[in-house]
Amino acid sequence: MPIIKPISDLRNNFNYISEVCHTEGEPVFITKNGHEDLVVMSHALYEKQQAIIELYQKLAEAEKESSDPNVQRVDHTDLMKSLRSRVHGGKTSD
Template sequence: MPYIRPVSDLRNNFSEISRVVHESSEPIFLTKHGYGDMVVMSMEAYEKKIFESEVYFKLREAELQAKSTEKRYPHEEVFSDLRSKLAKKVSEDV
């Protein structure tokens, strides 16, 4: 169930709102005059949402690309290529 609070609680109960967003990892929806105005969430929850969004868009892009061609790659080839790229990246960072 979403947390819904008046926007004035941001000023009057900031510590409580901060505690709730960090403990629950859920956003708090703030209302102004009874209408949705803004959303407050922890940095960790925000970063997780951004990551999930990026993954979703990459998967969607891959789906569209797969529909446009019949070419397929065996998973052994894909993972081998990924492992070599990761190993190269790690060696460059060291």
């Protein structure tokens, strides 16, 4: 359930808002004159959300790249043989 507080709580009870952000691990929605105005969250939650956004961006990029018909593909078995050959100095062992 979202945590919604008036802007006066941010001004008058900042420590309480900070504590709620940290203990609940959820953002606090701040209203002004009864309407949504701000969202306050802990730094840890912010960093977590940024990491998720970055991951989704990378996944979207990889998905786009993998659907490109002009990209040369290498069979998994062939790739592993090549890597093993490099690691073992030209010798392959299957």
